[in-house]
Amino acid sequence: MAIPSNLRYTHDHEWARDEGDGSYTVGVTDFAQENLGAVVYVELLAVGTAVQAGGRFGTVESTKSVSELYAPVTGSLVAVNVALDGEPELVNSDAFGNGWMVRIRADSAAQFAALMDADAYQVHVAAAGN
Amino acid sequence: MDSPPPATPPALQQTPLFDAHVRLGGQMVEFAGWHMPVQYQGRGLVAEHLATRAAVGLFDVSHMGEIIVQGAGAEAEVNRLVSNDVSKLAEGDACYALLCHAHGGAVDDLYVYRLGADRFLLVVNASNADKDFAHMLAHATQPQLFANRSCDFAQIAVQGPNAARLLARVAPGDAVGLPRNRIRVHGFGGGDLLVATTGYTGETGFEIYCAPSQAEPLWFALLDAGGDLGVSPVGLGARDTLRLEMGYPLYGHELDDHTNGYEARVGWAMRPKKTGGFVGSEPLAQVLAQGPAKKLVGLELTDRGVPRADYAVLHQGTAVGKVTSGTHSPSLKKPIALAYVPSELAAPGTQLAIDVRGQAKAAVVVPFPFVQPLPSNPVD
Numbered sequence: 001m002a003i004p005s006n007l008r009y010t011h012d013h014e015w016a017r018d019e020g021d022g023s024y025t026v027g028v029t030d031f032a033q034e035n036l037g038a039v040v041y042v043e044l045l046a047v048g049t050a051v052q053a054g055g056r057f058g059t060v061e062s063t064k065s066v067s068e069l070y071a072p073v074t075g076s077l078v079a080v081n082v083a084l085d086g087e088p089e090l091v092n093s094d095a096f097g098n099g100w101m102v103r104i105r106a107d108s109a110a111q112f113a114a115l116m117d118a119d120a121y122q123v124h125v126a127a128a129g130n
Numbered sequence: 131m132d133s134p135p136p137a138t139p140p141a142l143q144q145t146p147l148f149d150a151h152v153r154l155g156g157q158m159v160e161f162a163g164w165h166m167p168v169q170y171q172g173r174g175l176v177a178e179h180l181a182t183r184a185a186v187g188l189f190d191v192s193h194m195g196e197i198i199v200q201g202a203g204a205e206a207e208v209n210r211l212v213s214n215d216v217s218k219l220a221e222g223d224a225c226y227a228l229l230c231h232a233h234g235g236a237v238d239d240l241y242v243y244r245l246g247a248d249r250f251l252l253v254v255n256a257s258n259a260d261k262d263f264a265h266m267l268a269h270a271t272q273p274q275l276f277a278n279r280s281c282d283f284a285q286i287a288v289q290g291p292n293a294a295r296l297l298a299r300v301a302p303g304d305a306v307g308l309p310r311n312r313i314r315v316h317g318f319g320g321g322d323l324l325v326a327t328t329g330y331t332g333e334t335g336f337e338i339y340c341a342p343s344q345a346e347p348l349w350f351a352l353l354d355a356g357g358d359l360g361v362s363p364v365g366l367g368a369r370d371t372l373r374l375e376m377g378y379p380l381y382g383h384e385l386d387d388h389t390n391g392y393e394a395r396v397g398w399a400m401r402p403k404k405t406g407g408f409v410g411s412e413p414l415a416q417v418l419a420q421g422p423a424k425k426l427v428g429l430e431l432t433d434r435g436v437p438r439a440d441y442a443v444l445h446q447g448t449a450v451g452k453v454t455s456g457t458h459s460p461s462l463k464k465p466i467a468l469a470y471v472p473s474e475l476a477a478p479g480t481q482l483a484i485d486v487r488g489q490a491k492a493a494v495v496v497p498f499p500f501v502q503p504l505p506s507n508p509v510d
Contacts (some may be wrong), residue, residue: 038460040465063371
């Protein structure tokens, strides 16, 4: 299972990538998509919406279940992945790439820095798998 | 102070195919007290579902309960308990039926196989096996004819348009090519299999009852012989979406102790006026005469979203019913649901809505089944 080292991670299995301009791209991890099963619908809040770290930014529906998506950082949505409207399965096939979900302009850089790095997330996943 | 030790849940049971599932990458989950595969790594619910519709799927359903009723008077005993008329079954025939409370609600749904003049196999849901057996003994006049033999049977379902081709290669016999609802003895590995032309997917196929020791050899023989037929092991996840596409009820969702067969749209399996009646037949005859107040319907969402069990069904903004099962149909690639609504809102074409976490999503009543299975492919 892939856990890219250039990303940061939440306990709820979202990943975040620093875009270097105060914004962060967010999606769900490979571990998350495997456990969700086939993703059939991704509902995301609209561009411009304010989100709180730990607060909901959308919902992902799979054949098996429905799960809320939680923002890793506080800020506002500056982009959402409209491709997921037509191809929600991108979350399964390319969780860290074309399956990205939203970009958040963060109020501060501190919350991103406090997220788990790949090593810590690896430990977290191993514990979740047991 | 020491706190009391946490209560230990009863150990989950394993089917004879537990090791086989683990080797095949089965994601094991708890279901009705059993360790069962929900799907297999590298395949997944959607691929397993589509393999069953297009080719052939193998299902471990060894968790199901098997009750044997045998001895002089067995037919009368079974007929007094179940909703269908088993006196109409010839040896080797089968029927679907409900086991009912005296008030008409469903204790369980089950399959009745007539193995001989005085010998019946009753196959019940794993979650209800103990409740069913107690109900049967409580209402039997000859309880000594009933034996809960669940531990003596494994069950493998082989379902899909290539099921007959596959079975004919591995364990050929009389059931291949028979219409639905028959059961025959086939040979395999020096032993006998009970092969029934029944299933829970809507596809042509078989449910094979065998000794636990035969389950693993049979399972791998079917997998090995079916490579060119597109065979796939299938977990409980796809078992659920396959039956949902057919509108088949699942006990605990569409059926429960307070729901009757007319509401669940299995009135074709109810014979309240058969000679002697059955436990619950009097109130059920009244339901038949008056029509049920609510009915199970199939709903197709015309908006985006996925309906789930317990979501409210709305009519002109008012809650009128409840979703009992829902998913995104792998065959139709559309959200579908089973739901109870007042009978006057059950006609196909009726415009309703489903409350998907606070948003009213448009839905329309559609006839069952949601999907028409392909015909069976001829054997080699």
